[in-house]
Amino acid sequence: MHPTTLMYTSSLLLMFAVLLYPLLVTFTSLPLNNDWASSHAKTAVKSAFLISLAPLSLFLSTGMEAVTSSWTWMVTTTLDITLSFKFDHYSIIFIPIALYVTWSILEFATWYMHSDPLMNRFFKYLLTFLVAMLILVSANNLFQLFIGWEGVGIMSFLLIGWWHGRADANTAALQAVLYNRVGDIGLILGMAWLATNVNSWDIQQMFILSKNLDMTLPLLGLILAATGKSAQFGLHPWLPAAMEGPTPVSALLHSSTMVVAGIFLLIRMSPLMENNQTALTLCLCLGALTTMFTATCALTQNDIKKIVAFSTSSQLGLMMVTIGLNQPQLAFLHICTHAFFKAMLFLCSGSVIHSLNDEQDIRKMGGLHHLAPFTSSCLTVGSLALTGTPFLAGFFSKDAIIEALNTSHVNAWALTLTLIATSFTAIYSLRVIFFVTMGTPRFLPLSPINENNPAVINPLKRLAWGSIFGGLLVMLNINLFKTPVLTMPAELKLAALAVSILGLLTALELATLTSKQFKVTPLRTPHHFSTSLGFVPAIIHRQIPQLSLLLGQKIASQMVDQTWLEKTGPKAIANATTPLASATSNMQQGLIKTYLTLFLMTLVLVTLISTT
Amino acid sequence: MTPTHFTISSAFLLGMMGLAFHRTHLLSALLCLEAMMLALFIALSLWSLQLDATGCSTAPMLMLAFSACEASAGLALLVATARTHGTDHMQALNLLQC
DSSP, X not given: OOHHHHHHHHHHHHHHHXXXXXHHHHHSSSOOOTTHIIIIIHHHHHHHHHHHHXXXXXXXXXXXXXXXXXXXXXXXXXXXXXXEEEESHHHHHHHHHHHHHHHHHHHHHHHHTTTOTTHHHHHHHHHHHHHHHHHHHTBSBHHHHHHHHHHHHHHHHHHHTSSTTSHHHHHHHHHHHHHHHXXXXXXXXXXXXXXXXXXXXXXXXXXXXXXXXXXXXHHHHHHHXXXXXXXXXTSOTHHHHGGGSOHHHHHIIIIIITTHHHHHHHHHTHHHHTTOHHHXXXXXXXXXXXXXXXXXXXTTOOBHHHXXXXXXXXXXXXXXXXXXXXXXXXXXXXXXXXXXHHHHHHHHHHHHHHHXXXXXXXXXXXXXXXXXXXXXXXXXXXXXXXXTOTTSHHHHHHHHHHHHHHTSOOOHHHHHHHHHHHHHHHHHHHHHHHHHHSSSOOSOSOOOOOOOOHHHHHHHHHXXXXXXXXXXXXXXHOOOSSOOOOOOOHHHHTHHHHHHHHHHHHHHHHHHGGGSOOOSSOOOHHHHHHHTGGGHHHHHHHHHHHHHHHHIIIIIIIIIIIIIIIITTHHHHHHHHHHHHHHHHHHOOOOHHHHHHHHHHHHHHHHHHHHO | OOHHHHHHHHHHHHHHHHXXXXXXXXXXXXXXXXXXXXXXXXXXHHHHHHTTOGGGTTHHHHHHHHHHHHHHHHHHHHHHHHHXXXXXXXXXXXXXXO
């Protein structure tokens, strides 16, 4: 085996071994010591990150990609499935970033979940999730990817419902499972079509063998899978509801890793989508609608975690738009940079929430710039990176996407929506910073504001370095697959920056109006639309069960059971015959003697007449 | 009318008059019913003898079987009447007539 491939494969094997060892320790019946979480789990992830830097550096210096097929899992007459790992540009760059972010989140979680008696179980769940995510990202065939896909779905369910005594948490976990399941139908449709038409689930074989086939149906299935897992419009309500889980869960699953799994699937399958204009247009319009709708919903939320969740959803829509522009690598870049600043935003939220004694409403925060300076600074850096401030992490990916959007022959409506959503990003980011860090405190005086724990400071510091330099580092070291358009009118080049600054100025103006009564009777309808999340959860979560129950009642019970099997069958005979029988018996009065006498007399008459 | 024809017809008619003009007991009506059946049996038996028609030889047996069923049904009704009304007097059966 070539030494580079050997290095890749052995690094991945070592990573899995390092990550699985703490989990295997928990399966023995020995009781865990109290700091198992920090001594074993966090150290395992840190070691795995350092191990993953080896393939990364090798890839950056040689640019070599590899595919490893090892153990033959199943051999059927037509389909072979082997354990197969793909070390390409996407997985080699994503795995270190995911491990870096997870390391920071686990260290933060040792502080955040310190008072939880089941903290070790929490870390076990997070580690299991991480292993499933790595399986998903490094999979070379769809079967292995599906294993990772389902794994992250289940761990998401378990982690969202962590505080399962709370009914809202259980509802949110159920929503996550149901919406992901609808997406899984699409994935299974795609897999079934590919297995029956292309006869393989290996990525390389699929790409070659599907050159001349019409791939619309499996691509629609894969887009449905991405809609479910990455919370695109239509299957999006689970993502804001998933904020019921603890903040480390939100930071890891629902900002950096799990929700990008759907986009990652589409990026892996992008060669199939290159020539299919239907699929590309669908991705574009769906992504544009998602990013606009969720940015609108984020404008008026009052829970800090919900604002960040909608921000995640909006950025996922932007990634979907990028895929619709046939630029999968830019979407991947956005995944990588987004992981840094979004995880940091969630960790800052977690620090603020714990500091204010579990207060999550931004209307009851304020003035934290002086009281928790480090957290506020990280919040500001993260928000600036999110809005695409030049030369921070988000700029390199987001600006590249907007430029590609502006210079391609694309749906003008999708373009408009994306630009408006970009300006909304600036608006709600400023709203968060204004309410949380600026102004005067609106919380109780005796709040345990303490950010001096190194378990809080170090993760935030690491992610802040990532948010500032991550984009630059990634961009400097990769080769772009598609040549970007480098010449465009100045207005298009500055479009992203211009709309963000416009949004920022609007938000500043609105922020100064919070202490003045601008309108005597405010316009409440758009506010209600935005706060109630577009009424989508309120309508859909009631309408669909009601339709199902009505269907059950009308068709199963009333139509089949009562009508066909009772009234038109056995009871019909009884209901038709009973009136006849009662009429007949009412007519006969029972005067037998009279009847018989008359009968006799007529008989005698007949006899006499016949004989004479 | 031949004497045989007259005899059987008059036997049948007499039985029917007894059935129609019964006064008190249901049992006497049932006995007259049996008499009618007997007359019909004799008539059917003489039919094949007088007309030399061997094809109708089985008719009397069938007739007898059905009359036995009918007699048993009548007796069951008599027993049921005796159980519900206490007697088999004919006046008792008309009590609840509307």
